[in-house]
Structure formats: C-alpha cells, structure tokens
Amino acid sequence: MLRCKQVSDALASSKYWDLPLRKRIGLRLHVAFCLVCGPFNRFLMLWQDSTRHYLKHEQEDPPPPDMKLSEDARKRMCETLRKEKS
Ligand SMILES: [Zn+2]
Numbered sequence: 001m002l003r004c005k006q007v008s009d010a011l012a013s014s015k016y017w018d019l020p021l022r023k024r025i026g027l028r029l030h031v032a033f034c035l036v037c038g039p040f041n042r043f044l045m046l047w048q049d050s051t052r053h054y055l056k057h058e059q060e061d062p063p064p065p066d067m068k069l070s071e072d073a074r075k076r077m078c079e080t081l082r083k084e085k086s
Pocket of ligand 1: 003004030034038
C-alpha cells in the first residue's frame with residue numbers, strides 16, 4: 001500500500017498518466033479512499049486530466065492564430081509556474 005507522501009511525490013514529479021498502469025491503479029485506489037491526502041490529490045489528478053484533454057484537443061483542433069498565446073507570454077507563464085513550484 002502506498003503512503004500519502006509517495007502518492008503526493010508521484011503526482012508532483014510527473015504526469016500520472018505517463019506512469020505504468022499498475023502504479024496508476026495504486027495511486028487511484030489510494031486517492032479514492034485516503035481521508036488525509038485524498039481530497040487534494042483527487043483535485044491534482046483532475047487538474048492533470050484536464051490538462052491532458054486540453055493538450056489533446058489543442059493538437060487536434062488548434063485555436064485560431066489570434067487566440068494563441070505569444071511565445072513570449074508562454075515563456076513568462078512557464079517561468080512563473082516554475083517559481084511557484086520551487
Ligand atoms: Zn493519502
């Protein structure tokens with residue numbers, strides 16, 4: 001059985017859908033029943049799922065050029081997210 005810290009570390013360090021199926025099942029089971037980290041990590045998994053669906057949709061049906069972020073804006077957002085994560 002996974003511990004809360006192992007689940008949180010796995011979700012924080014990688015996209016869980018890239019993990020092996022066995023590990024994903026373990027994470028899902030832990031998050032479904034854990035009263036300590038479940039609510040937060042369920043939200044984190046939902047966030048990662050949303051991101052994955054958005055990226056998939058963006059590749060299949062890209063937004064018009066005037067709706068896309070400029071490369072400069074994209075870099076600034078990435079830098080801000082990295083600063084907040086560390
Ligand atoms: Zn937990």
